[in-house]
Amino acid sequence: MKFQEISDKLTQFINRYNYLTEDRSANVLFLLTCIVLKYLADNQRIDFEAHRKDIKKHFTLDYILGLWQGAPLRSAFWEQEQIDPQPIGDEIWGWVCELTTASPSLAGENPGLIGSLYEASLLINHKKNHGIFYTPENIAAYMASDVLRSFQPGHDQQDFRILDPACGSGSLLNAVYDEIVAQSGALSPAEKEAQHRQLLDTCLLGVDRDPIACLVTRLILTLKGSQYVKPRGVFCGDILTEEIVTAQSVDVVIGNPPYVGHKEIQAEYMKLLKNRYAEVYRDKGDLSYCFIYRGWELLKPAGQLIHITSRYFIEAFYGKPLRAFIRKAFAIQEIVDFNGLRVIEGVGVDPAIIRLAKKNRIDEGQTILVKRFFIKNHKPESYPQLIQSLEQNNQQSDIYESFELLQARLNDDSWRLYSPATQGIIEKIEKKTPFALDNVRPLSLNRLIRHFVPLIRSC
Ligand SMILES: C[S@@+](CC[C@H](N)C(=O)[O-])C[C@H]1O[C@@H](n2cnc3c(N)ncnc32)[C@H](O)[C@@H]1O
Structure with a gap:
């Protein structure tokens, strides 16, 4: 029972009990608790049969995570949302048992799957209005693959910090975690545990306005370890207006910020942002512009920013102040222009990936590697293959052209990314x-x- 089956089972449950119609947070929390229970049972980190009765009595995340730890949690896993557990009736408990004891289909699965299940539970209108579309796994992996050249676990990297400023349900942090583990090669169990602790204690930071998305991110990161460790770097709040992360403290910002046009933003909030981000966010600019500026503020000198964002800023009239800012404040290392190919399903914007390095002075000879997709009628089924081809850095690709441009040649009226x-x-x-x-x-x-x-x- 992989993603689709679990997703179908949850949907059947939601429909049968009309579950998401009333208190949405409490209900999503209940479903997440079920998934975590199944994940831990399938991966033999808790013995469901031995604790069946107690779990029914105390059906909370904290209780279940405490079973995994072998002792009650000293502090709540998720302080943000204190939702009183509802007593669980026999009928619903029957469903929980059936789900948990069905074939151990989550054994060995990447916990990142929980993020996709959460996304599947969001209503499509809510997603569109708030720019909530999470990064597909293969794009997240491509973006993460470049992040880590300078990260060597265990080598005095205690303060190496990677931030997703709008982390949603953790797809990018999940990919970054996997990439770090993959690059570390073979580690002993003790080294693996130390690495996991370091990643969750200090390295991986995420912020999001949506408290449940933050909870999902925390769960994904926690479940990646064999022992219970509480993540310390995921916070709920508004990265654009609150001081959640210290300025100039982050080595890498990786993100898929919301793309929200001026019509969708409340007037008061927009006024606030236009004052705060006056250098880049004016007139009919896009909310995502503020995220680039904010990322720059949070980066250490020479830090890297990697965003998947709307390609619109490359040419849009209202993107001119942002283009001028980027050209001055960053060495532009790479731009992947999907050239109208909408590789994130359901999103009504044309994406591009940008990789920038914060610099005080830009070298005259700074070149940008541009990968620009040819305009073709690709079918969605082929998107994973197209994205995989990006990693091959293939100059002769028939999917995209790849060439270098001098940053100094960009004209802020419109960036011409042509060979x-x-x-x-x-x-x-x-x-x-x-x-x-x-x-x-x-x-x-x-x-x-x-x-x-x-x-x-x-x-
Ligand atoms: C396009 S989703 C991307 C999520 C995730 N980074 C990914 O790639 O899957 C954008 C996220 O930004 C969050 N968001 C919007 N405005 C925000 C703000 N001002 N501060 C923090 N998060 C915000 C939304 O709740 C949503 O989860």
């Missing part, structure tokens, strides 16, 4: 036309190029 060959053609066209091609959407630009073929031939 030297395409740029040459555009310049020739512009010489012969009364208008510039800036701000023309890529699709229309391609049509224009086709339209101008005879003209190009004559150039």
Whole structure:
């Protein structure tokens, strides 16, 4: 019983008992408790049969995590949401037992799966209005793979800190954790435990406004260890307006910030942000611009920012202040422009991945590695393959073109991320036309190029 089966079982349960209609937090918490119980039982970290009666009496996360620890928790796992446990009736308890004792399908599964189950429980309208679409596993893995070149566990890296400022249900932190473990090679059980503790104590930081998403992130991180360890770096709050993380204290910011246009933001909040982030967030800018600025504030000098965000800022009129800021404050290392391919399902924006390094002075010769997808009619089933191809850094790919651009050549009116060959053609066209091609959407630009073929031939 993998994701789909568990998800179906939870959905059947929700429909049967009309479960999510009233107190949503309490109900999601109940379902999460069921999943954690199953995860621990399937992975033989608790003996469900031996504690069956007690679990029914004390059906809370803290009680179940205490069983795993072998002693009651000294402090609550999730102080934020103190929800009184409801007594569990026989019928519902029957369902919990059936779920827990069904085939041990969560044995050996990545706990990151819990994040996907949580996302599946969010209503689609709520997701759209709040820009809540979590990063798919393969994109998270691609973004995480670059984070860790400088991280060597166990080598005086106590204060190496990686932050997801809008962590949702932890997909990026989960990927970062996995990448660190993969890069550490073979460790003894004691070293593994020490590494797990270090990651949860000091290295991995996450913030989100949604308390349940924060709880899910904490659970995912906790369940990655063989022993119970409470994560200390996941906080609920507003990263843009609250001082949750100390300025200049973070080595890497990795994120998929919400993309929310001006129409969806409450007037008071927008006013506050426009004052606070005046340098980048003006007029009809996007909320995600504030996250780039905030990331820069939180980064140590030379720290790295990796975001998957809307590609719109690359050319949008209202993105000009942000472009000017990025060009001054960061060495732009990589831009993956999916060029209109919507690789995050359900999201109505065109994504791009940016990798930036905070710098006081930008070298004249700073080059940007651009990977720009060719416009093709790819089917969603092929997206995982397309994303995997990014890791191969393939110059000859038929999926994307890959080339370097000088950062100093970017013009803040609109960043033209074209290969030297395409740029040459555009310049020739512009010489012969009364208008510039800036701000023309890529699709229309391609049509224009086709339209101008005879003209190009004559150039
Ligand atoms: C697009 S989701 C991404 C979540 C996660 N980083 C991922 O990649 O799967 C955006 C998240 O930002 C959170 N969020 C929105 N505004 C925020 C703010 N001002 N401070 C912290 N989190 C915020 C939302 O609750 C949501 O979980």
